[in-house]
Amino acid sequence: MNSFVWGRPIGATTVWEILTAAGIDPAPRRGGPTWREFLTAQAEGIIACDFVHIDLVDLRRVYAVVFLEHGTRRLHIAGVTAHPTGPWTVQQARNLAVEFGVRADSLRFLLRDRDAKYTESFDAVFAADDIEVVRTAPRAPRTNAHCERGIGTLRREVLDHLLICSEAHARQALDATAHPTAEWIVQLGRNLVMDLEDAGSRARFLIRDRDAKFTAAFDALLADAGLKVITTGIWIPRMNSLMERWIQTCRRELLDRTLIWNQCHLLHVFVEFETFYDEHRPHRALGQAAPLRPLPEVIDIPARRRRLRIRRRDRLGGTLHEYGHAA
Known part of the structure; x- marks a missing residue:
C-alpha cells in the first residue's frame, strides 16, 4: 500500500525506514486527541x-x-x-x-x-x-x-x-x-403569532428541529401564545414529514423552475405560491380540496357536463396553473 507525501507516492517500506531512523515506534495513536476528538471537544x-x-x-x-x-x-x-x-x-x-x-x-x-x-x-x-x-x-x-x-x-x-x-x-x-439570525427568527415568530390570532387558529403544538437559531426567546414567545414547542429527534427529518414534504413540493413546483434574482423577487414568488397552495392546489389528505377552498358542488346533470367550460389562469408567467369553471 502506497502513501503520498507532497503528492508523490512512497512505499510502506520507505515510511518504516523514516520512522525507524527518527526513533518513532509504530503505534495506532501517538498521544493526544485525534482530529475528530479535537473538533468535537473544542467546537464552541x-x-x-x-x-x-x-x-x-x-x-x-x-x-x-x-x-x-x-x-x-x-x-x-x-x-x-x-x-x-x-x-x-x-x-x-x-x-x-x-x-x-x-x-x-x-x-x-x-x-x-x-x-x-x-x-x-x-x-x-x-x-x-x-x-x-x-x-x-x-x-x-x-x-x-x-x-x-x-x-x-x-x-x-x-x-x-x-x-x-x-x-x-x-x-x-x-x-x-446567509444571515438568518436568532433575532430575525424571533421576529418571524411574532409575525406568525399575530397571523394565527387573526385567523382564529386552534393550533396547540409547534414542531421544529433543533437548529440553534430557534432560541429560548423563540420558544417563550410561542409559549405565551399557548403553543407547546416539540423538538424532533436529532437527524430525523421524517418526524416533521409534512413540513419536509411541503419544502420538496415548493422546490419541485416552483424554485426548480424559477430563476430568483434577489430577495424582493424571492418574497414575491413565495407570496404567489402561498396563495396558490392555500386557495387552489388540491390536497389528497383533504379529499382534493384546498386548505382555504372547499370542493365545488358535483355536477350530476349530463346536459350541464356537456356544456362545461374550463378556464385556466396562469401565475408567475405560467409556472403555476389554476383551473376553474368559466363564468
Whole structure:
C-alpha cells in the first residue's frame, strides 16, 4: 500500500525506514486527541474560514470569504471581490473582529487552509484576540469539513439557482440568505403569532428541529401564545414529514423552475405560491380540496357536463396553473 507525501507516492517500506531512523515506534495513536476528538471537544471555541468562488453570467469570477462558527453553525459572509488580495483579506478579518466584539473572547481557534492570501497580518488580527490559528494539512479539505459543508450547502441552495450578474449582485444574494439570525427568527415568530390570532387558529403544538437559531426567546414567545414547542429527534427529518414534504413540493413546483434574482423577487414568488397552495392546489389528505377552498358542488346533470367550460389562469408567467369553471 502506497502513501503520498507532497503528492508523490512512497512505499510502506520507505515510511518504516523514516520512522525507524527518527526513533518513532509504530503505534495506532501517538498521544493526544485525534482530529475528530479535537473538533468535537473544542467546537464552541472554533471558527473556520475558506474562500468560495462565484461565476458570473459574463464568465468573470468573483470570490467571497466565509467564516463558520463550529458551535452554532452560524455563517458569516465577510466580503465579495474580484481580486482577493492579501490586504483585502486582512481587512475582512478586521471587520469580522469588530462584528464579534466581546463574543471573540469565547473563540480559541481559527481553522484555515494554506492559501497564500492568508498573510501574517491576517493571522495577527486573530492573535490579538488570543485566537490561535490552526492550518489544515496540504490538499486535505476534509480537515475543514464543517466549512466545506457550509459552502456546499450555499451552492446547492442558493448559487446553483441564481444567475449572478455582478459583484454587487453576488454580495446582495449572499447577504439575503446567509444571515438568518436568532433575532430575525424571533421576529418571524411574532409575525406568525399575530397571523394565527387573526385567523382564529386552534393550533396547540409547534414542531421544529433543533437548529440553534430557534432560541429560548423563540420558544417563550410561542409559549405565551399557548403553543407547546416539540423538538424532533436529532437527524430525523421524517418526524416533521409534512413540513419536509411541503419544502420538496415548493422546490419541485416552483424554485426548480424559477430563476430568483434577489430577495424582493424571492418574497414575491413565495407570496404567489402561498396563495396558490392555500386557495387552489388540491390536497389528497383533504379529499382534493384546498386548505382555504372547499370542493365545488358535483355536477350530476349530463346536459350541464356537456356544456362545461374550463378556464385556466396562469401565475408567475405560467409556472403555476389554476383551473376553474368559466363564468
